Amino acid sequence: MRTAIDNYLKAIFECSFSKRKTTNKQLADYLKVAPPSVNGTIKKLEEKGLVYRRPYGPIMLSDVGLQQTLKLIRHFRLCESWLVYDFDLPLQLVPRQAWLISDFDNPQIINQLNNYLNYPKFSPFGGAIQDSNLMTNDGSQPLINFNRGQRVRINSYLESENMINVLQTMNLDLKQTLTIISYNPHKQMLKAKREDSHVLNISEEIAKCVYVSTLDS
Template identity: 30%
Template sequence: MTPIKEDYLKIIFELGGAKREVSNKQIALALGIAAGSVTEMISKLKKERLVSHKPYDDISLTKKGLDQAILLIRKHRLWETFLASTLDFALADIHPEAEVLEHATSAELLAHLDKFLNYPTHCPHGGVIPDRDGNFQEESYTVLDDIPDGKTVTIERFIDDHDLLIYLRDINLKLETQIKVIKHEPFDGPIAVQEVASGKQLSISFKASHNIFVTDEQGNPFKVDKMAKKKE
C-alpha cells in the first residue's frame, strides 16, 4: 500500500470513520487538499474494499480498511509517544519521524515498544492508541466548528498535522483546556473563544476549528455527530 493511501486510512480513522460516516469535505480540510483529489482517492480505496462509499454519500472504513488503519495508527502513535516522552521531540515535529519509523516496525518491535512505554492509551496530541487486540477507548468526533456560540467545551485532541500543531503552539492552545465559544464569524471566518481559567481570548481559524476535537465540560464525548450551530 502506498503512503498516500495509508494517510487516507489514518485520517478517516481520526475523523471517526471506524464508527460513523465522514464527509469528503472533512477529509479535504484535514489533509489540506482539494475535494476533487479526495473523491479520486476514495474511488481507489473503494475498489480495494478499504472504504464504503456511495456517490454523493459519506465515507466509512470497511472491516478490511479498519484493520489496516488500526495497525497503522497503533504503530504511528506509539512512535510519536516515544519521540515526545523519551527523546523530547517537540509536538509539531514528531509526525514525520513517526511516519518513517512505522514502516520499519515489526510486530515484535511494536510489542516491546508498547511495553517500554507502559501501554499508553493516547498519543501526545490526544489521539487514542489501539491496544494489541485492536481495542480503543471511545473519543469525541465533534469538532470545535460545530459547537454553538455560548457553549463551554474541553479540548480533547488535535488532528495529527504538522502545520496545525505549529499554529496551535503559536496561539498557545493546549489539550484539556476549557474554552467558551464566543462567536463564529460569518463566511468561513475564525471563531472567537475564551479560555475559562485565564479569561484569555483567542481567534481560531476556520480550518483549525475543523481539526480540533472537543468534549463536554465533564470530558465526555458528545452523543451526536453534528451539533446545530445556532447562536445562543
C-alpha cells in the same frame, strides 16, 4: 516505505473522526492533491474492499478497512509517544517522523515498545492508542460544533504541523478549558475565552480539527 494506500487510509480516518465519513474535497484538501487524484485512489481502495463510496456521497472505511487503519494508527501514535518520550524533537516534527518510522509489523517490536513506554493510553496529541473503541469515537466533537456560552475541554487535535504551530501560538494544549463566546459564519471565525480570560479568534478550519467535550451538565 509508506504506500499511497497507507496514506489514504490514515487521511480517511483522520478526516472522518467523530462522524465516520468524509468527502472527496476534504481528502483533497487534507492531502494537498487534486480531486481527480483522490478519485483514482479511492477507486482502488473500493476494489480492495477497504472503503465504501456512494455516488456523489461520502467516503467511509469498510469494516476490513477500519481494522487495517486502526493498526496503522495505533503504531503511528505509539511512535509519536516514543519520539516525545526519548527525543528532543520539536513537537511539529513528531507526526511526520512517527508516520515514517512506524511502518513495521513485527509483534515483538510493538510489545517491546509498549512495555518500554508503559502502554501509553493516549498520544501526545490526545489520540487513543490501546482502546479501539476510543480510537474511533471517544465522545469528542469538533470545537466548531459548540455554541455561545458553552464550556468545553480540549481532548485531542489533528496533529498537522500547521495545527501544532497555531495551538502553540495560542497557548492551547490538551485538557485546557475554553468558553465559547461567538461564531461568525461570514468571517468563518469562532471566538473563545481561555481560563485566564484571554480571548482567542480561532478560524473555522482550526476549530474543525480541535476535538473537545462539554463541561456543561
